[in-house]
Amino acid sequence: xxxxxxxxxxxxxxxxxxxxxxxxxxxxxxxxxxxxxxxxxxxxxxxxxxxxxxxxxxxxxxxxxxxxxxxxxxxxxxxxxxxxxxxxxxxxxxxxxxxxxxxxxxxxxxxxxxxxxxxxxxxxxxxxxxxxxxxxxxxxxxxxxxxxxxxxxxxxxxxxxxxxxxxxxxxxxxxxxxxxxxxxxxxxxxxxxxxxxxxxxxxxxxxxxxxxxxxxxxxxxxxxxxxxxxxxxxxxxxxxxxxxxxxxxxxxxxxxxxxxxxxxxxxxxxxxxxxxxxxxxxxxxxxxxxxxxxxxxxxxxxxxxxxxxxxxxxxxxxxxxxxxxxxxxxxxxxxxxxxxxxxxxxxxxxxxxxxxxxxxxxxxxxxxxx
Amino acid sequence: xxxxxxxxxxxxxxxxxxxxxxxxxxxxxxxxxxxxxxxxxxxxxxxxxxxxxxxxxxxxxxxxxxxxxxxxxxxxxxxxxxxxxxxxxxxxxxxxxxxxxxxxxxxxxxxxxxxxxxxxxxxxxxxxxxxxxxxxx
Numbered sequence: 001x002x003x004x005x006x007x008x009x010x011x012x013x014x015x016x017x018x019x020x021x022x023x024x025x026x027x028x029x030x031x032x033x034x035x036x037x038x039x040x041x042x043x044x045x046x047x048x049x050x051x052x053x054x055x056x057x058x059x060x061x062x063x064x065x066x067x068x069x070x071x072x073x074x075x076x077x078x079x080x081x082x083x084x085x086x087x088x089x090x091x092x093x094x095x096x097x098x099x100x101x102x103x104x105x106x107x108x109x110x111x112x113x114x115x116x117x118x119x120x121x122x123x124x125x126x127x128x129x130x131x132x133x134x135x136x137x138x139x140x141x142x143x144x145x146x147x148x149x150x151x152x153x154x155x156x157x158x159x160x161x162x163x164x165x166x167x168x169x170x171x172x173x174x175x176x177x178x179x180x181x182x183x184x185x186x187x188x189x190x191x192x193x194x195x196x197x198x199x200x201x202x203x204x205x206x207x208x209x210x211x212x213x214x215x216x217x218x219x220x221x222x223x224x225x226x227x228x229x230x231x232x233x234x235x236x237x238x239x240x241x242x243x244x245x246x247x248x249x250x251x252x253x254x255x256x257x258x259x260x261x262x263x264x265x266x267x268x269x270x271x272x273x274x275x276x277x278x279x280x281x282x283x284x285x286x287x288x289x290x291x292x293x294x295x296x297x298x299x300x301x302x303x304x305x306x307x308x309x310x311x312x313x314x315x316x317x318x319x320x321x322x323x324x325x326x327x328x329x330x331x332x333x334x335x336x337x338x339x340x341x342x343x344x345x346x347x348x349x350x351x352x353x354x355x356x357x358x359x360x361x362x363x364x365x366x367x368x369x370x
Numbered sequence: 371x372x373x374x375x376x377x378x379x380x381x382x383x384x385x386x387x388x389x390x391x392x393x394x395x396x397x398x399x400x401x402x403x404x405x406x407x408x409x410x411x412x413x414x415x416x417x418x419x420x421x422x423x424x425x426x427x428x429x430x431x432x433x434x435x436x437x438x439x440x441x442x443x444x445x446x447x448x449x450x451x452x453x454x455x456x457x458x459x460x461x462x463x464x465x466x467x468x469x470x471x472x473x474x475x476x477x478x479x480x481x482x483x484x485x486x487x488x489x490x491x492x493x494x495x496x497x498x499x500x501x502x503x504x505x506x507x
Contacts (some may be wrong), residue, residue, distance in 0.1 A: 237465035239502045274418060276426065284427060288504070298503075299425040305460060306417040306453070338463040339456050357456065360448035362438065365455045369438070369475040 029190035031084030070097030092158035096348020116162030121150030149316020170213035255318035375429035386434035392481035413446035
């Protein structure tokens with residue numbers, strides 16, 4: 001593995017990353033790049049770009065979340081590996097989603113050179129403000145206004161499953177280019193075949209500068225996350241609270257459509273067995289005077305929780321997609337912390353660890369069932 | 371009139387359903403509150419089904435299977451146990467009466483345990499009262 005390099009960012013860090021991807025394409029190391037691009041001033045959208053010139057529109061440090069790109073990676077490789085490699089630029093939550101999807105064989109990581117990029121958070125979907133993410137990264141602060149999911153994100157410093165990390169925390173006018181795997185080292189070599197023209201090796205204090213900022217931020221926000229999830233349960237816990245919170249939910253299921261972890265082509269909640277039987281609903285209505293039909297949104301959300309809270313990476317795509325501003329990502333942050341905490345599992349952190357509900361230990365929860 | 375809870379009991383074919391049968395043939399007292407659903411393995415009962423039963427008006431849900439190590443399919447009930455732990459933790463964290471859900475290991479030869487477990491669970495759910503979701507949602 002080669003050592004970390006320093007990328008000069010005279011034209012801004014986004015352009016420096018675009019330059020890296022353009023080099024990878026030009027050298028033939030990858031056939032295309034997948035990432036968020038702003039074309040003609042439009043909001044960022046996920047594009048597969050093969051022209052090195054168009055890569056310049058890479059919107060890596062854009063304050064708007066374009067959806068979890070792991071979902072795009074999953075769909076690209078669902079039917080099998082790609083015939084050529086694709087460089088994919090990911091935020092920490094997107095990298096974590098790739099790890100979880102790889103475990104359930106919903107993405108072929110071998111088709112990608114994964115470039116992980118530091119992220120200072122995104123603005124809420126309905127806001128439209130210019131935000132200087134680059135400056136936030138340099139100063140070690142989070143973007144404002146910030147999405148609730150990003151406010152309690154503790155994923156800064158996410159390393160898996162990245163081949164190359166692009167570090168920006170605490171760095172001014174420079175980026176760290178850290179190859180993490182053999183594939184990452186080969187990619188860097190392909191980008192700068194002439195060692196004389198390659199970026200300079202990074203000095204140790206630059207690396208520790210970034211690591212210091214990452215550790216500090218993670219500590220701060222771990223505390224914020226605990227406090228916020230506690231407050232959320234205090235406010236919305238219990239039958240009354242949770243039903244009130246879900247009052248506006250129209251069960252459109254957008255939250256699962258955009259969820260990178262909800263990969264099922266046919267959602268179970270759209271299938272017969274989970275639907276309420278019409279005759280039973282009528283009987284309940286006659287019995288009680290009224291009955292909700294179709295199923296309550298609470299059933300859907302609880303059901304989704306038991307399906308994917310074990311792998312929830314907290315990207316907040318669900319809240320962005322909710323047409324009625326139900327605090328879905330906050331609810332799922334609680335569920336994720338409960339479920340992942342119960343099994344000592346961190347979604348996205350370790351590709352080798354088994355998902356908790358697909359595994360077991362013989363000697364555990366021994367008071368249950370007695 | 372005293373509240374009589376409605377309880378959906380998912381019983382595994384190999385142990386718990388047979389245990390329930392034995393309780394019956396042994397003329398042990400078994401509460402009439404239970405609606406038994408026979409499943410091939412307790413691991414067939416995904417948490418969604420427990421939630422569905424609770425949402426559609428059950429006051430309590432019992433999932434019963436073979437003791438750990440005795441599963442007819444070797445390891446099914448270990449998965450059941452993890453799911454049950456998760457569901458209990460989730461319901462507890464959200465303040466949704468985790469006591470309405472009970473996991474119980476009941477061997478085929480243990481009719482008395484079936485009687486004990488079911489009577490105790492009915493008593494427990496009686497104390498919790500009617501499922502607030504029944505009228506609310």
